[in-house]
Amino acid sequence: AQRVTQPEKLLSVFKGAPVELKCNYSYSGSPELFWYVQYSRQRLQLLLRHISRESIKGFTADLNKGETSFHLKKPFAQEEDSAMYYCALSGPGSGYSTLTFGKGTMLLVSP
Amino acid sequence: GAGVSQTPSNKVTEKGKYVELRCDPISGHTALYWYRQSLGQGPEFLIYFQGTGAADDSGLPNDRFFAVRPEGSVSTLKIQRTERGDSAVYLCASSAAGLAGYNEQFFGPGTRLTVL
Numbered sequence: 718a719q720r721v722t723q724p725e726k727l728l729s730v731f732k733g734a735p736v737e738l739k740c741n742y743s744y745s746g747s748p749e750l751f752w753y754v755q756y757s758r759q760r761l762q763l764l765l766r767h768i769s770r771e772s773i774k775g776f777t778a779d780l781n782k783g784e785t786s787f788h789l790k791k792p793f794a795q796e797e798d799s800a801m802y803y804c805a806l807s808g809p810g811s812g813y814s815t816l817t818f819g820k821g822t823m824l825l826v827s828p
Numbered sequence: 829g830a831g832v833s834q835t836p837s838n839k840v841t842e843k844g845k846y847v848e849l850r851c852d853p854i855s856g857h858t859a860l861y862w863y864r865q866s867l868g869q870g871p872e873f874l875i876y877f878q879g880t881g882a883a884d885d886s887g888l889p890n891d892r893f894f895a896v897r898p899e900g901s902v903s904t905l906k907i908q909r910t911e912r913g914d915s916a917v918y919l920c921a922s923s924a925a926g927l928a929g930y931n932e933q934f935f936g937p938g939t940r941l942t943v944l
Contacts, residue, residue: 813930818870
């Protein structure tokens with residue numbers, strides 16, 4: 718069965734500190750991995766996907782197939798990064814259509 | 829352009845009642861998804877439409893839940909004999925048809941359902 722695990726419910730850091738939001742997954746095959754973000758009073762939106770290898774808003778995430786991880790990192794957190802972050806995967810079993818989400822991590826960046 | 833819209837934004841009902849939740853996808857998007865998000869959880873897949881047909885309904889929890897998309901655009905999620913455990917935010921998303929593989933899903937604001 719496919720599963721996404723985000724071990725931290727809440728991550729609290731000060732502005733300018735490095736951030737790492739952890740994500741581990743379980744899937745037999747080659748999934749696509751994503752990070753979604755939900756800012757306060759806004760809808761869920763895609764932040765980045767592993768296949769595009771982009772840096773979005775200073776965030777990066779590297780897929781580590783050996784450790785089955787897809788941690789989200791940013792070297793210097795900003796207050797506007799405060800939001801709920803969800804790791805998700807999509808697999809060939811569903812034609813890469815449906816998403817399986819983790820429970821989410823709330824990132825709180827204090828001034 | 830307009831994003832995915834969902835109505836109502838909030839719905840309060842009594843146990844045992846029937847409810848309908850509506851989703852208007854982005855114009856031209858052929859794929860439509862329903863997810864359910866319970867408190868403290870991530871979104872959980874319910875059903876996925878490609879055009880008018882349900883391509884995958886493996887996430888529907890039981891036969892009280894069903895969804896339709898008769899003209900390949902608007903979709904309605906229907907819940908019969910609601911139970912308190914059905915209380916959650918119901919999210920709708922849509923995506924364009926494209927090359928094989930993942931197409932970005934755009935989410936609506938959700939409908940918060942409360943069953944008393």
